[in-house]
Amino acid sequence: MSWIFEKPLVTLSDTKKIESDKVLWEAEDLGGITEDNNRVPVPIVWLVALTVLTAFAITFPLWGQRPTAAIYAEYVQAMDKPEIKAIQSDVAAIERIVAMSQGSQYNAQLERHPVTMDDLRILKPQIEELTKKGVDLKDYTVVGAQVVLANFEGNFRADGSRERQQPWWDKGYTIDIFYLSYFFIFVVLIIKRLPPSTWQPRHGGEHK
Amino acid sequence: MLKYLFAKNEDIPAGSSAIYFGFSSIVWFVIGTGLGSFNAAKLAFPDAFVGGGEFFSFGHMRQVHVHAVIFGWISMAFAMAMMYITPVLGNTKLWSEKLGVWNCTLWNVGLSLGLTVLWAGMTSGREYSDFPWFIDLYLAVAVFIPLAVNVWMTILTRRTQGIYTTNWFFAAATFMVIIVFIVGNLPEFFHLTGLTEAYLTWWFAHNVLGLWITPVAAAIAYYTIPKVTGNPLYSHRIGHLHFWSVVVFYSTPAAHHLMSSPLPEWLKSFASVEGVLILVPAIAFVSNILLTMQGKWNMFVENLEVRFTVTGCLLAIPLNMQGGFQQTRAINWYVHGTGWIVAHAHLALLGFSTFLEGAAVYLGLQTLMKRKLYSLTLGNVHFWMLLIGFSIYWISMTIAGLIQGAGKIYEVPYIDVVIAEHPYMIARWLGGTMVFISNIVWLYNMWMTAREGTVVPAGRMPHEMAYER
Amino acid sequence: MSVNFREYKIGARMFGLALGGSMLITLLLPSFDIAASVSTDVALDKQLSAGWDSGWQLGDPLLKGHNKPVKVLVKNDPLTGVALAQAETVYVYPAGTSLPNGVTHSDNLGAGVKDLSLEKGKIKDAKKESGAVFLINHGAFNGNNLPYVENATATKGWTPDAVMAKADDANVSHVGSGKTMFVREGCWWCHTLLPEQTQDWQAFGTPPMLGDFNGESPTAFGSDRKAPDLLHVGSRNSSKEWMMLHFFNPRLVQPHSIMPRFDYLWGEVDANGKKIDFDKWRAEYNEYHEGKRVAAPEVPMYAKDSEIRGLIDFVLSLK
Numbered sequence: 001m002s003w004i005f006e007k008p009l010v011t012l013s014d015t016k017k018i019e020s021d022k023v024l025w026e027a028e029d030l031g032g033i034t035e036d037n038n039r040v041p042v043p044i045v046w047l048v049a050l051t052v053l054t055a056f057a058i059t060f061p062l063w064g065q066r067p068t069a070a071i072y073a074e075y076v077q078a079m080d081k082p083e084i085k086a087i088q089s090d091v092a093a094i095e096r097i098v099a100m101s102q103g104s105q106y107n108a109q110l111e112r113h114p115v116t117m118d119d120l121r122i123l124k125p126q127i128e129e130l131t132k133k134g135v136d137l138k139d140y141t142v143v144g145a146q147v148v149l150a151n152f153e154g155n156f157r158a159d160g161s162r163e164r165q166q167p168w169w170d171k172g173y174t175i176d177i178f179y180l181s182y183f184f185i186f187v188v189l190i191i192k193r194l195p196p197s198t199w200q201p202r203h204g205g206e207h208k
Numbered sequence: 209m210l211k212y213l214f215a216k217n218e219d220i221p222a223g224s225s226a227i228y229f230g231f232s233s234i235v236w237f238v239i240g241t242g243l244g245s246f247n248a249a250k251l252a253f254p255d256a257f258v259g260g261g262e263f264f265s266f267g268h269m270r271q272v273h274v275h276a277v278i279f280g281w282i283s284m285a286f287a288m289a290m291m292y293i294t295p296v297l298g299n300t301k302l303w304s305e306k307l308g309v310w311n312c313t314l315w316n317v318g319l320s321l322g323l324t325v326l327w328a329g330m331t332s333g334r335e336y337s338d339f340p341w342f343i344d345l346y347l348a349v350a351v352f353i354p355l356a357v358n359v360w361m362t363i364l365t366r367r368t369q370g371i372y373t374t375n376w377f378f379a380a381a382t383f384m385v386i387i388v389f390i391v392g393n394l395p396e397f398f399h400l401t402g403l404t405e406a407y408l409t410w411w412f413a414h415n416v417l418g419l420w421i422t423p424v425a426a427a428i429a430y431y432t433i434p435k436v437t438g439n440p441l442y443s444h445r446i447g448h449l450h451f452w453s454v455v456v457f458y459s460t461p462a463a464h465h466l467m468s469s470p471l472p473e474w475l476k477s478f479a480s481v482e483g484v485l486i487l488v489p490a491i492a493f494v495s496n497i498l499l500t501m502q503g504k505w506n507m508f509v510e511n512l513e514v515r516f517t518v519t520g521c522l523l524a525i526p527l528n529m530q531g532g533f534q535q536t537r538a539i540n541w542y543v544h545g546t547g548w549i550v551a552h553a554h555l556a557l558l559g560f561s562t563f564l565e566g567a568a569v570y571l572g573l574q575t576l577m578k579r580k581l582y583s584l585t586l587g588n589v590h591f592w593m594l595l596i597g598f599s600i601y602w603i604s605m606t607i608a609g610l611i612q613g614a615g616k617i618y619e620v621p622y623i624d625v626v627i628a629e630h631p632y633m634i635a636r637w638l639g640g641t642m643v644f645i646s647n648i649v650w651l652y653n654m655w656m657t658a659r660e661g662t663v664v665p666a667g668r669m670p671h672e673m674a675y676e677r
Numbered sequence: 678m679s680v681n682f683r684e685y686k687i688g689a690r691m692f693g694l695a696l697g698g699s700m701l702i703t704l705l706l707p708s709f710d711i712a713a714s715v716s717t718d719v720a721l722d723k724q725l726s727a728g729w730d731s732g733w734q735l736g737d738p739l740l741k742g743h744n745k746p747v748k749v750l751v752k753n754d755p756l757t758g759v760a761l762a763q764a765e766t767v768y769v770y771p772a773g774t775s776l777p778n779g780v781t782h783s784d785n786l787g788a789g790v791k792d793l794s795l796e797k798g799k800i801k802d803a804k805k806e807s808g809a810v811f812l813i814n815h816g817a818f819n820g821n822n823l824p825y826v827e828n829a830t831a832t833k834g835w836t837p838d839a840v841m842a843k844a845d846d847a848n849v850s851h852v853g854s855g856k857t858m859f860v861r862e863g864c865w866w867c868h869t870l871l872p873e874q875t876q877d878w879q880a881f882g883t884p885p886m887l888g889d890f891n892g893e894s895p896t897a898f899g900s901d902r903k904a905p906d907l908l909h910v911g912s913r914n915s916s917k918e919w920m921m922l923h924f925f926n927p928r929l930v931q932p933h934s935i936m937p938r939f940d941y942l943w944g945e946v947d948a949n950g951k952k953i954d955f956d957k958w959r960a961e962y963n964e965y966h967e968g969k970r971v972a973a974p975e976v977p978m979y980a981k982d983s984e985i986r987g988l989i990d991f992v993l994s995l996k
Contacts, residue, residue: 030372031296033431034440040449044495048449048488051532055484058533059477064541064875144879151470151874151884153710166537172477175702179478180485182698183456186691190452191445203440251903254935255928255966266937267863329740333732333860333895340733371685380692387696391704395894399730401778401785402720402890403711406898411703455692459699463707468873469898470887472710478702541875545902612902616878622905627933 012192021194026201039197052180056173061166067113069127069147070137071106075120076127090117113142123147139164209309217306222295223576225308229288230573232316233565234651236280241644243273248637252630262329271338272327277557278336278421279347280319285565286424287312290359290378292572293431297375298366307358314350318343332396334405336413341396348389356382373447377427380455384419388412403471410465417556418458418486425520425561426450426493428568432517433500436571436671437507442499450492457485464535468544476537483535490528497521511671512587513567519595520563527555542616547629548609551602558598558643566594573654574670579661584675586653590646597642604635715787716779717888718824721813724892725768725826726852726994729775731860732895736775740861742854742987746770746777747841748994750848755839765812767829771837772808778892779826780811785892786826789818793825802831810835846981855991858984860897862939868907869899870995882909904936911996920989925976926962942985947977 002014011018025037078084078097087093094117104110115123126147130137141150154163155170209228212220250257250266262268295302302308322343331338339347359382363375371379392412395405434441441447461483463475498521501507507514530552534543543549574581581587608629615625664670716724726748729736736744752764770776779786780800793816794800803809807830814827829835841849859865872881885908890896914920919930924942927934940955947953961974979985 024369028368028370029299030368030370031293031299031435033297033372033434035372035434035444035447036440036442037445038443038499040443040445041495041499044446044491047491051484051487051491055481055532058484058536058538059480060537062538064538066874066876141874143883146883148883149886151886152473153470153887154473167473167477170474170477172474172479173481175474175478176481179456179460179482179698179702183452187449187452190448194445197445201440250937251935254937262862262941265862265939265941267861267866270863270866329861329863330733330738331740331860331863333865333897335900376688384696391700396732399778399894401724401892401894402896403714403887404708405894406890406896407707407711409895452691452695455695456699459696460703462703465900466898468875468877468884469871470874470885470889472707475703475707475710537875541873541877544873544875545869545900547903550901617876619878619880622878622880623931623933626904626935630933630935633935 008192010192010196010198011194012189013195017193018195022199022201025195026203034201034203037195037197037200040191056176059173060168065109065166066141066143066150067109068138068150069123069130069140069142071104071109071113072115072120072123072142073127073131073137074101074104074106075110075115076124079120079124093117094120119145136163210313212306212309213313215306217304220305220309222301222305223292225302225305225312226288226291226572227576228309228312229284229291230569230576231654232312233281233284233288233569234647234654236276236284236319237562238644238647238651240273240276240281241640241647243269243276245637245641245644247273248633248640252633252637263327268327268329271331272323274336275326275338276319276323278416279322282421282425282557282561282565284312284315285569286420286428287315287355288572289424289428289431289565289568290355290382292576293428293568294359294362294375294378297372297431298363298368300362300365300367303358303361303365307354311351311354311358314354318346318350322347334395334409334412336416337393337396337409341393344389344393344396348386352382352386352389356386372430373441373444373451374427374431376447376451377423377430377454380451381420381424381427384455384459385416388415388419392416403469406466406469407463407471411462414462414465415459418461419454421557421561422458422489423451423454425564426454426489426524428564429493429497429517429521432513432564432567432571433497436511436513436517437501437504439500439502439504442496442502446492446496450489450496453485453488453492457482457488461486461535464540467535467537467540480536480540484532487528487532490524490532494521494524512581512584512591513571513671515591516563516567516570519591520560520567523555523559523563527552527560530555542613543609546609546612546616547605547607547632548613551605551609554598554605555602559602562594569654571671574657574661574664577658577661578664578666578670579657580664580670580673581675582653582656582661583677585677586649587675590650590653593642593646593649597639597646600639600642601636602639604632604639608632608636712784713787714887714891716785716790716824716891717886718813719885719889720891720893721779721786721790721824721826723889724777724779725811725813726850727856727893728770728777728853729781730894731853731856731897734775737857740857742851742857742984744775745851745853745857746774748850748852748990749840749844750850751835751840751844752848753843755835755843756833758843767835767840768811769837769840770803770805770809770811771841772806774805774808776803776805776809777811777826778894780809780828787888787891789821789823790825793818793823794827798825798827799831800826800828803828808837810837810840850990850994851987852991852994853987854984855987855989855994858942858988859991860895862942862988864907865897865899866901867899867903867936868905869902870896870906870908871898872906872908878906880913881906882912907992907995909995911993915993917989917993920992921979921985922976924985924989928966929973929976939985939988942983942988943977943979944983944985946980948980949978950980951977953977 004014075097122145140147150164152164154165154167291308322339359378395408461479463479464483508518611628728745746768749767751767753760783791810829812827812829815824872884874884922929924939926938927936958974964970965973
């Protein structure tokens with residue numbers, strides 16, 4: 001059972017254990033099935049590493065969010081500008097509002113979730129009310145004609161309230177890092193306790 | 209078989225329980241896919257087959273189909289493989305043939321009863337754990353615990369020092385499925401409600417697939433390929449990576465089935481990262497099996513069992529690419545709740561898993577009955593109809609799912625989505641019906657093998673002999 | 678039998694550690710978050726109107742919709758007959774009906790709602806043997822206005838018999854047995870009850886909040902959506918007549934629907950006690966479908982104690 005750490009990437013077992021393992025490995029007949037001692041191929045190691053990185057990257061909330069109240073905040077503010085109020089036609093007004101908000105960080109979302117002036121008139125009081133309360137507009141989603149609190153049970157803010165957004169980092173990711181590390185450490189330890197992969201068992205003998 | 213129920217254990221011929229399980233599983237496969245075909249027809253032609261009663265209503269039959277294939281076909285084929293492979297790998301006999309025969313009888317009785325009550329609408333209303341709790345208890349006590357006892361005792365009384373990889377999986381999975389059954393049904397035993405109930409429903413559903421179906425199906429391939437090709441398993445080391453990553457990663461992502469429910473976001477983050485990491489066991493499994501095939505690829509064409517196994521193994525690649533990624537936040541919102549998922553579920557159970565255990569049932573029944581397969585032609589017909597039927601199903605449902613996803617984004621009125629999906633519903637029915645017919649062919653072929661297959665001489669294996677028809 | 682198990686002892690312990698660790702993270706840790714959820718008005722309404730359970734239970738082994746409360750709109754005080762200032766919705770549990778989860782396991786209600794329900798609502802006075810009448814009230818707890826369950830039998834003396842004696846049948850809604858039908862008939866195989874918080878059809882309405890499920894069993898979210906989400910269907914369509922046609926044969930109102938017919942939930946007879954001739958109806962419908970008839974055959978009005986009544990009441994209650 002002794003552990004040897006001289007060449008950790010080759011084997012962690014001492015010569016005595018390795019020799020007895022080799023003898024058993026070659027002698028034992030498991031219902032006519034034999035096993036080789038090939039190393040985990042390098043491309044497979046890279047593929048596993050890539051999987052771990054991808055796992056985190058693609059779990060982040062990249063797409064697919066409902067429109068939040070925040071994306072329309074600029075539109076709502078623009079509605080009160082004299083320039084917009086002066087425009088008679090709703091179609092022209094919304095076009096002007098959209099043009100004014102070019103360069104907003106929400107451009108992509110605004111493009112996906114276009115609104116009319118009538119929509120904005122319904123949303124305006126609700127969004128203004130929330131702005132007055134000083135809440136984070138990103139916590140609220142626009143569902144039809146209503147602005148409602150999103151149901152994401154996200155991270156806690158300092159004041160104890162929940163962020164109603166999908167998080168870019170939370171304790172779930174942190175647990176993942178530890179969990180993964182334990183797994184890979186243990187599996188490497190198990191694999192490195194085997195005889196070095198330079199040694200291959202000779203099958204045959206009494207096997208059919 | 210029933211005469212062995214009250215025989216002395218020593219008087220029961222070795223392999224009896226495996227043969228019993230093998231034929232039971234094929235019969236359940238025919239029943240399960242027949243129900244599937246009927247259900248698909250109901251979706252394609254809602255005004256056909258109107259019997260006026262609840263017994264032919266889609267809502268009563270869907271779960272019967274699902275449970276017949278999972279607990280009839282797949283799980284019984286697993287039991288068949290265990291009854292046969294576990295002792296072989298330990299150079300010993302099955303611990304108790306009598307227990308095996310009783311196990312199979314109680315299984316058939318319990319499943320018939322369970323499906324009958326489901327059909328009548330007596331359901332817990334929880335997907336995948338639809339059985340009312342008295343059936344769940346029955347399945348745990350009369351089905352999975354005796355199975356685990358037999359497998360564990362056979363491994364403990366083995367005549368080898370080591371335990372081969374397949375038996376690690378068998379031992380672990382028979383234990384884990386009991387845990388999953390008991391913990392996953394806690395909401396019914398103790399009347400847990402609300403989000404706890406919803407979460408445990410999916411904890412059960414995820415783990416019955418992840419800790420039972422996937423590992424056991426893979427374990428079977430670890431036996432079939434080295435056995436039939438005669439090659440050594442490529443790497444014992446990859447076997448370790450595979451086994452431990454199944455236990456560690458596959459048991460955790462339950463919450464990814466409820467990504468859009470108000471579960472805590474940290475749990476979704478954790479589950480979703482772990483969900484991608486199911487690619488680790490998948491990569492290990494596929495690479496190990498395909499590398500073991502080196503130098504024997506001709507058998508992929510010539511040998512039926514190898515063809516089934518390698519096909520199942522290749523189907524594991526799209527299966528796990530879908531399974532790993534479709535549950536992440538970046539993708540889940542698009543495909544969740546659509547036909548895409550239905551296609552994925554069939555890729556797992558009818559693609560990957562069915563092909564692997566199909567090989568085990570072919571190989572096991574021939575070996576134990578010492579009869580060569582009656583007809584290669586019928587075997588080929590079975591293989592190709594199964595594969596083509598499944599592919600039609602999978603492709604049509606995947607397209608239907610993408611249509612639904614697009615409909616969700618562009619706010620298409622729902623009925624337009626239903627109209628757009630209609631051709632794919634018909635295609636799904638055609639594919640499913642092909643699968644059903646192919647299984648009737650299989651049952652006939654196996655029946656004729658038992659009656660008229662050429663006797664395999666002592667000391668020879670069926671795959672060493674030439675096909676005759 | 679001289680087998681060396683040394684290595685597998687280590688393996689077995691590591692296996693236990695791996696599976697145990699996984700269950701610790703995925704079952705134990707989230708249980709604290711879920712246990713901390715506080716019932717909303719929605720949750721109280723759902724659990725009071727659906728009762729103990731809507732899946733298989735000893736009190737209703739064939740899922741006939743038994744062992745269920747009814748939801749009643751009370752306009753006059755059942756004791757004095759005096760008109761109430763505001764009509765009250767009450768949940769009547771006749772004697773012998775299993776009480777809802779929040780009453781039997783008040784921890785499920787969540788902090789605050791539990792305290793109010795116990796102290797002000799007197800829910801522990803409710804007994805299955807004698808039945809009870811519940812309603813949802815609101816009160817202050819630590820500065821928050823929270824809903825709570827009130828046992829009106831204890832607080833107002835409204836017994837189930839008294840309420841039912843005065844109730845007009847039009848104001849009685851069989852939501853509870855309807856939920857049983859929803860589960861038994863597998864409506865949730867195609868209709869989800871979970872508009873998603875990520876992008877989803879806006880028409881399906883607001884996604885549910887964490888506290889909306891307390892005490893509900895089964896939640897029947899559904900996973901395989903082949904039809905519209907129904908969580909808020911009652912707000913989109915509140916027509917009983919439309920529902921009736923749609924359940925009898927969905928193609929009467931939506932020619933492209935793939936929903937099954939649920940005509941068998943009408944039972945043997947219609948509202949007038951007349952036997953329903955299903956064969957004749959189907960034959961006439963087929964003629965209509967083939968263009969041989971101008972109008973579709975009339976859909977019979979369902980009887981008061983038919984199963985379809987509960988199902989329609991349930992669907993309409995999904996606001």
